[in-house]
Each structure stands twice: as C-alpha cells, then as structure tokens.
Amino acid sequence: MKLWLDGGLQDADSARVSVLDHGLTVGDGIFETVKATDGKPFALTRHLDRLTRSARGLGLPDPDLDEVRHGCAAVLAANPMPLGRLRITYTGGTGPLGSDRGAHGPTLVVALGETTRRPDSTAVITVPWTRNERGALTGLKTTSYAENVVALARAHEQGASEALFANTVGQLCEGTGSNVFVVLDGTLHTPPLASGCLAGITRALAAEWTGAKETDLPLDVLERADEVFLTSTLRDVQAVHRLDGRELPGTAGPVTAKAMRIFAERSGDDLDP
Helix, strand or coil: CEEEECCEEEECCCCCCCCCEHHHHCCCEEEEEEEEECCEECCHHHHHHHHHHHHHHHCCCCCCHHHHHHHHHHHHHHCCCCEEEEEEEEECCECCCCCCCCCCCCEEEEEEEECCCCCCEEEEEEEEEEECCCCCCCCCCECCCHHHHHHHHHHHHCCCCEEEEEECCCEEEEECCCEEEEEECCEEEECCHHHCCCCCHHHHHHHHHHCCEECCCEHHHHHCCCEEEEEECCCEEEEEEEECCEECCCCCCHHHHHHHHHHHHHHHHCCCC
C-alpha cells in the first residue's frame, strides 16, 4: 500500500510522521474522506473547498490544493481497488507539546483504504451527549474526533451503525459521521447548519437534488418521523430501519427510496458535481 506524505509517495509500512506532530499531540488538524470508485474520486472539488474552509477556521495555512489533487491521483493510481475511502489529513505539523503551534509547517497525508458498499438500511441510536452549536470547531471537519469515537462505540454496543446527537438547545443535529434527514407528512427536512451540524457534501447534494427543507427540529422528531435516513460520503443515502427501540419499515419508505434513486442517478452522471 502506498500513501502520499509531504510531497511524495511512500510505503505505508515505512512512512513516518513525527511523534510531536500537532495532529497527534492536541488534535490540531483537519481531514476529508472522499469516495473513490474504480480509482475515480467523487465530488473532490467540494471536498477540497471544505478542506480549505476548515483550515481557515482552525487558523492553518491554506492547503496547496494542486499538491493535494496530485497526491490523491498518485495514491489512487498506486492502489487500484473497486471502492475506496480516500482520506486527506492536514495537520499543524511538528510543534510543542502544548497548544502553541510550531514553525515547522503543516503535514499532509493522503491515504486510501478499501471498503464495501453499505447496506440499504441501518440501525441508529441517540446518545445523551450534545453538539455545541457555538463552539470554536463547529462546522469544521477536524481531527478532534474523540467524542465521535465514544458515541460510535456506544452505537456498536447496541447493534447500531451510527449515533445521533442533539445540540445544546435540544435540537436534532447530526451523527458521528453523517447528516440526518426526516420525513414529516411527506415533506423532507434536515437540520440547518446553524444547528451545529457539519456541512456534509452528500447532505448538500441530497438537499439540492431532492428539495429538502432546512428546518429546526427537536430531537423527539425522531419518535414521530415517518421516515429517517442518513447521508455521508460512504453511506450515500441510507435508510434507517431501527432508531433506539423504535422499528421503522424494513425497506426504504417512498421518500427515502426516491432520494436514494435520485442520488444514485445524479452522482453517476457527474463525478464532480
């Protein structure tokens, strides 16, 4: 397996990042996950735009997008696979053990891992922890992911693949690595960015292509929604068949099924929408 590290391809087994990298010591970094089918990345331009927004929000220098694109192409060419998770990681680079940044400059890693197509439906849970819709990292895709690790482990313990958060005022927000949509009386809704959720790439495309409304929603909307589905880079559009103790239809409802069909068709027609 080959990966891209600071300007060139390296063997994954021998590639080295400093143990003093700020991404490791204090989580000072950002990342993007891009779906790659037969070596072709999906929505790469949107992902790189968000990478830049996250860098600016964290106070990091803008990434060199030409280098990132070159690294992505090199890694995809060096590691052929039918379906891959392309991960772009960009950190504050070598620095002190505290929160102050060093002067060494950022670290860039592009890596690829093989994955499989997700099931058409899944189980999810809600968790008691909240997203802070007013936090310094709100809306940024950072490597400070520990609370997602904890929540996802809770989901796996309960036979689910995802955990959903409310924000600090009790509104439905997002999952550990996904956005959430609900159907109420035939109308499709998703929480607005002001709820504290990440501006998901698949979320934006699904909302644009289906006409979903951005709506402030209480967490308990999940108890009465007719349909619920998740969106993310590797899930695309995925129906929810169980939510906590509530059983939903085992197959995608009509609104979800339409969203799945539209997303598959539109994303298949344009790899960089």
